[in-house]
Amino acid sequence: MRRPDLPPLGTLQPFEATVRHTSMTAAARELHVTHGAVSRQIRSLERALGVELFVRGPRTLTPTPAAHRLAAVVRDALDRIDTAAREIARRPPAGPLTLSCEPTLLMRWLIPRLPDLARHAPDVTVHLSAAGGPVHFERDGIDLAIRRDDFPFAPDTHSVPLFAEYIGPVHRPGAPHADVLLHTATRPGAWADWHERTGRAAPPAASEQTLEHFSLTLQAAVAGVGTAIGPYALVHDDLERGTLTAPYGFVADGTAYHLLGRRPLDDDPRTAAVADWLRTRATEPANA
Template identity: 70%
Template structure:
């Protein structure tokens, strides 16, 4: 046999899923088999290799370092097999695509454009999931993700630039009428967001403006901060993308415009667009719609 050291191949999927979830129950649910079936296959693999792959405790299952090392190799091999099968397959991928997006961008930009998306791509079903930070395609069962590049992206993930982040102070129109210059910001309340506590510092660093507020208030989420700005509580630093519709409706104004903060949003995908026409078409639609976020913000 050419591959004399290969373990039983039917043990590898249950093993990899068990390592990834650190749970045989979760692995069984993912693979649609019983817990006993997963346990038997893991034991068969351990017998084949002559090594224990898990530390078994009454309420915990911990993969050993050797198990994690082997699981990473198995995962890479499965990814290559999956990619190769897609290249030679004549069957078009079917079913819905799950798109993960940062919550505020999802709520204030993407969801309002779902009717347009459905009209442009009527044969593609998109399921939306709110999420931020590092992307775990397999663990969270998602196909694509929109993320800001304020953390490193995995090397093997397919990525496409969508738009550069541009930030600026926003407030209710009646409050903006009293802001004839940036010095007038000193008489206002600054609104902060718990998830981006450095937003005002970033804007002042980029613009060189040194205004200090009369008072400050921090809210937990971005959408709460923006709602407070709409209510006239104070002035918030906001990305253009999430306030674009508020500006068009006249609920908010940006008295000093928007400036790039050095970050950008990207579309990350589990597989390259050329391997799944649905991914390519959705990516093209997103690029077209987000292109205006950069050109429009220059005029805001």
């Protein structure tokens, strides 16, 4: 079937890579061609469409809104072609998966469970990356990500719910300084959220202390410095060991953790295996 308005197909992959990297040099490096070859393909595409797709500065290359729109469509088409080609060729995807995870969840929950993942999916190799917030799968080379849904996920992201977030005050059993309230700069409203959902006032405090990251706040609680609001998944292992206690239990805060992927997770047996394992390791309090 003849399609007279279809642009030259050979120009589309260099174009998509250039938009994604905002750099012809980086696109050329990814595609193992020269900068000049990418530049010629971009010019050919612009001539075919009759529009300029980039604002070219002395040291900058900025995709236009039209370029972003076209690149999104091209990216989706390339993904579909890639998936169909793998299915037809019957070649299962190979190589390691890069899994991005929020740093404190990574340190306190995921890493201690990696030996169990190795037993569950011995043929899957996972590389871990600590990061939070929006996920840029293509730009950062990420296959999967674990994120809490306290921000909107991109519309084309595939998501599998893992477990809800439960919060409650925690401190070291018998700690002499448990009357110090610990706060976290990255979650400044944690105590207020707990109060709103339980109606309980914060425990009496002789003083208060704020630490920069959640991991530091929870470590301070483990060390007996004071009482912190602890998400259940992040303190589960400490509760099991008896290094922390939760005198008021836990309450759902209305958010949840999700496993995110650029493609449907069942499309790749490796991502399906990781998703299946994560669902079996869901961590929620007994009274949930």
